[in-house]
Amino acid sequence: MLRSAIIGVGGFLPETVQTNEDLAKFVDTSDAWIQERTGIRKRHRARDDQPVSDLALEASKRALAAAGRTADQLDLIVVATTTPDMTFPSTASILQRKLGAPVLTAFDVQAVCSGFVYAMSVADGFVARGLSQCALVVGAEAMTRLMDYTDRGTCVLFGDGAGAVVVEPVEGQGTTADRGLLGFSLRSDGTKQDLLYVDGGPSTTGTVGKLRMVGNHVFKHAVVNISEAVVSAAKVAGVEVSEVDWFIPHQANQRILKGVADRLGIDEAKVISTVADHANTSAASIPLAMDVAVRDGRIKPGDLLLMEAMGGGLTWGACVVRY
Numbered sequence: 001m002l003r004s005a006i007i008g009v010g011g012f013l014p015e016t017v018q019t020n021e022d023l024a025k026f027v028d029t030s031d032a033w034i035q036e037r038t039g040i041r042k043r044h045r046a047r048d049d050q051p052v053s054d055l056a057l058e059a060s061k062r063a064l065a066a067a068g069r070t071a072d073q074l075d076l077i078v079v080a081t082t083t084p085d086m087t088f089p090s091t092a093s094i095l096q097r098k099l100g101a102p103v104l105t106a107f108d109v110q111a112v113c114s115g116f117v118y119a120m121s122v123a124d125g126f127v128a129r130g131l132s133q134c135a136l137v138v139g140a141e142a143m144t145r146l147m148d149y150t151d152r153g154t155c156v157l158f159g160d161g162a163g164a165v166v167v168e169p170v171e172g173q174g175t176t177a178d179r180g181l182l183g184f185s186l187r188s189d190g191t192k193q194d195l196l197y198v199d200g201g202p203s204t205t206g207t208v209g210k211l212r213m214v215g216n217h218v219f220k221h222a223v224v225n226i227s228e229a230v231v232s233a234a235k236v237a238g239v240e241v242s243e244v245d246w247f248i249p250h251q252a253n254q255r256i257l258k259g260v261a262d263r264l265g266i267d268e269a270k271v272i273s274t275v276a277d278h279a280n281t282s283a284a285s286i287p288l289a290m291d292v293a294v295r296d297g298r299i300k301p302g303d304l305l306l307m308e309a310m311g312g313g314l315t316w317g318a319c320v321v322r323y
């Protein structure tokens, strides 16, 4: 059977860094509060003339280089983003042009912070059916564009960045020893929309809008819901959570990361955490964290990876991948 294997990963963070102290100069907050409640120390911020497709482009080039592939070999691009360059065309189509990739299948996936997990499952629908021989899956966000800097409960939490993986079909035996995506679970509960949303859109206000969140309610949902999705994805994959080598959660808040890991009995040493340096980069956070851990040598070929996320929708999900 065909499996969808990640053969290269890349990440990109815009050059401008904003520390908690920088924010405290114009927001009623403090480094101590942000670190204690979230674990965040700093975040990267895209320049006004740096659209999300530019962040995606750099991450994609790095993923292609790591995979030993070139843009002309791609036949599918899926971009998970909630901060596209434009209402249309899709950021995936813009990225295709900037990469100089040939005519291929390209589209965006919108599941907010869960976008990368959703996009991996979508790509798997092409790759594992033999419909794509070389796919690029990207999570790219400029979340700082959606911040209301008079709302200290949200504006300190988010950052910008992009992460990308190259995914190709590999022959597997249908066992948990196979390389590639072994299982996933995806969830959405639209009745929880008011807990986390952006108060604008093309067919409502005609504006982009600002992010609104009832943080403590989202927090409570996160730990319980994510744990259920993780257990479900592990069951589909046929593995025990205890077998996982590396846990790569969506990087929203260090307390959520710890809460989920504790609930699932995952050792803290197996948790990849970049939230201190990246903050919450929404759909980009998982591939960015994976990129860090692949490049520093923690994640090695053959390792079993568990990824999970939760975001606006509310949406959430998890996937199990053997790297």
Ligand code: ACO
Binding pocket: 028, 029, 030, 033, 034, 037, 038, 112, 113, 114, 152, 153, 154, 156, 157, 196, 214, 215, 216, 217, 218, 219, 222, 252, 253, 256, 280, 282, 310, 311, 312
């Ligand atoms: N600086 C200082 N004080 C602050 C700040 C700040 N930046 N923000 C809030 N406070 C204050 C509040 O005003 C409140 O003060 P009060 O008690 O005088 O009213 C107090 O801190 C406590 O506020 P809470 O919101 O209850 O704080 P909490 O401990 O819940 O932490 C946080 C807030 C960090 C937002 C947390 O709830 C959280 O991380 N939630 C989940 C976020 C998340 O995971 N989102 C999902 C992904 S995002 C996406 O999908 C787009």
